[in-house]
Amino acid sequence: MADGGPCVKGVRDNVSVLLSAAGNMFRPRPCRWLRPGARVVSWRSAHKLASLQKVRALPPNKVQSLLYPFSDLEGYLDRSVDRTPFQLFHPGLEDVMKAERLFCSSPSHKIDYQTSAVRMDHLPALKPPEVCFIGRSNVGKSSLIKALFSLTPEIEVRVSKTPGHTKKMNFFRVGTAFTVVDMPGYGYKAPKDFVDMVEPYLYSRKNLVRTFLLVDGSVGLQSADMVALEMCEEMTRPYVMLVTKIDKCGHGALLTNLLNVQDVVKTQTMSCFPQPFLISSLQFQGIYLLRCFIAHVTGSIRLTDTSQS
Ligand SMILES: Nc1nc2c(ncn2[C@@H]2O[C@H](COP(=O)(O)OP(=O)(O)O)[C@@H](O)[C@H]2O)c(=O)[nH]1
Ligand SMILES: [Mg+2]
Numbered sequence: 001m002a003d004g005g006p007c008v009k010g011v012r013d014n015v016s017v018l019l020s021a022a023g024n025m026f027r028p029r030p031c032r033w034l035r036p037g038a039r040v041v042s043w044r045s046a047h048k049l050a051s052l053q054k055v056r057a058l059p060p061n062k063v064q065s066l067l068y069p070f071s072d073l074e075g076y077l078d079r080s081v082d083r084t085p086f087q088l089f090h091p092g093l094e095d096v097m098k099a100e101r102l103f104c105s106s107p108s109h110k111i112d113y114q115t116s117a118v119r120m121d122h123l124p125a126l127k128p129p130e131v132c133f134i135g136r137s138n139v140g141k142s143s144l145i146k147a148l149f150s151l152t153p154e155i156e157v158r159v160s161k162t163p164g165h166t167k168k169m170n171f172f173r174v175g176t177a178f179t180v181v182d183m184p185g186y187g188y189k190a191p192k193d194f195v196d197m198v199e200p201y202l203y204s205r206k207n208l209v210r211t212f213l214l215v216d217g218s219v220g221l222q223s224a225d226m227v228a229l230e231m232c233e234e235m236t237r238p239y240v241m242l243v244t245k246i247d248k249c250g251h252g253a254l255l256t257n258l259l260n261v262q263d264v265v266k267t268q269t270m271s272c273f274p275q276p277f278l279i280s281s282l283q284f285q286g287i288y289l290l291r292c293f294i295a296h297v298t299g300s301i302r303l304t305d306t307s308q309s
Helices: 008-022 060-067 070-074 093-101 141-148 193-204 223-235 251-268 287-297
Strands: 111-117 128-135 169-174 178-182 208-216 239-244
Touching: 060 070, 060 287, 093 287, 111 208, 128 141, 128 193, 128 223, 128 239, 141 178, 141 287, 169 193, 193 208, 193 223, 208 223, 208 287, 223 251, 239 251
Parallel strands: 128 178, 128 208, 208 239
Antiparallel strands: 111 169, 169 178
């Protein structure tokens, strides 16, 4: 498996070059329909780490950590541990940039909340490809979707301190490229709806190209996660493990939990992508890589180096 990604040393320069080539894409532009001098009241500014343009100004090791979070942990791993499974999807910056453009809303590529559904017959049309996020209540599904869409901060993705908040399947449209679905959680105070609507959705949704199963990296795999994993195996469709909240615990605990996830994926799964993705939605680690993976699996971009997935 080729590792076509940049080395630490080259990251900053590469990002600068690519971003200047990308032009002013992420600079807020004045709205054409506003009179000169009119105040934009509802504009919400994007988080400073939402796009690579801001990230490039950071020191190279920080850039590396944001783009490829596994690099932070590598140094703590014993030499005997095989790093390959953690870097199977390791696109170059050009591809990450290409994917990022898809997450920027524009008049010709609108990103917006589409609809919510509680029953299968409420689901939107079977086009375009869909990706969905499942996991225990409070694992960070909505926060992750919010971080993915942070270049379009007008989108309202509700994040709650109360477990079990998301009780519907919420659909977000990314132009005509793909749809992102936020699912109700299971586990603590799981809505009964999970069994009634999420399972049928996962089994029967024809345009579902990837399911992302989130696991809290600060606490590791729980019994409810194992039940979800078994369900994903039963549906025999491709899914991916995301290890969330990696900012919330120390390197030691995170590595233990990550290696355990990876071991379970290796020994107990057939349909799971062998690489668990590391994510912090609050600090944006892994968000750019995940955007690129989503763009890739939905067929929205063609990777420059196709050996990387
Ligand atoms: N430290 C940390 N907290 C997070 C992260 N992602 C989510 N949270 C917090 O976890 C809680 C539940 O998040 P939410 O996205 O609503 O979880 P959901 O129920 O799976 O949709 C909220 O208080 C979030 O702020 C993360 O990456 N790091
Ligand atoms: Mg939620």
